[in-house]
Amino acid sequence: LQQLVNKRGQRVHISLFGVEAIDEGSFTLALSSEEEGSSTSKLSARFRVNENAPLELAELGLIEIPNSIILTQNYPNPFNPNTQIEYQLPEATSVRLSVFNLLGQEVEVVVNERKDAGSYTATWNAGNLSSGVYMYRLQVGSQVMTKRMTLIK
Numbered sequence: 538l539q540q541l542v543n544k545r546g547q548r549v550h551i552s553l554f555g556v557e558a559i560d561e562g563s564f565t566l567a568l569s570s571e572e573e574g575s576s577t578s579k580l581s582a583r584f585r586v587n588e589n590a591p592l593e594l595a596e597l598g599l600i601e602i603p604n605s606i607i608l609t610q611n612y613p614n615p616f617n618p619n620t621q622i623e624y625q626l627p628e629a630t631s632v633r634l635s636v637f638n639l640l641g642q643e644v645e646v647v648v649n650e651r652k653d654a655g656s657y658t659a660t661w662n663a664g665n666l667s668s669g670v671y672m673y674r675l676q677v678g679s680q681v682m683t684k685r686m687t688l689i690k
Contacts, residue, residue, distance in 0.1 A: 603627050603656070608675045608682040611661075615687040618664035622647070624675050625656045633676040634659055639669065647673075663688045 603625040611620045622634065634648035644666060647659045663671070668690045674683045 603654075606675070606677050606680055606682065608684060610684055611673065611686045615689040616663070617688065617690050618666075619660055619662050620686060622659045622661060622673055623656065624659075626652055626654050626677065629653045630677055632657075633674075635674050635676070636661060636663075637672045637674065639672070644671070 604627050605625075606627065607625040609623045611622045613620060624632075624634070626632065629651065632648055632650065632652045633646065635643050636645045636647060637643050645661070647661050648657075661673075666688060668688050670685060670687050672683055672685055674681060
């Protein structure tokens with residue numbers, strides 16, 4: 538489920554969209570304010586189902602589809618014990634993101650599934666491993682990209 542928030546004056550328009558159609562039933566909407574001391578005395582909301590044909594986010598101009606496969610350096614690096622690995626895909630494809638030790642042994646498969654075109658962030662927890670240098674490898678079809686990261690406990 539994705540959401541898009543658009544503020545117009547005193548109104549906030551929240552659009553929810555995803556793979557499943559929302560055609561009946563109810564949902565809960567929780568609102569909070571970041572302003573200190575603010576409170577909401579009245580909340581009025583309308584629920585409207587849009588029956589138009591679904592649009593891809595790229596068609597709406599909300600996301601930019603990359604034109605090549607990109608694997609970025611993990612962040613933070615060095616890390617303890619969690620790090621994030623970002624990658625981008627120009628088209629829907631099968632993806633395998635794996636972590637290896639310096640002996641070339643695969644220690645974990647972080648992602649192994651089909652993904653749509655777009656940008657992704659995978660979080661890896663190395664809490665059960667010892668400090669050291671590890672390699673992460675992104676395999677997309679016949680393309681393979683590898684980068685190095687350091688776990689410091």
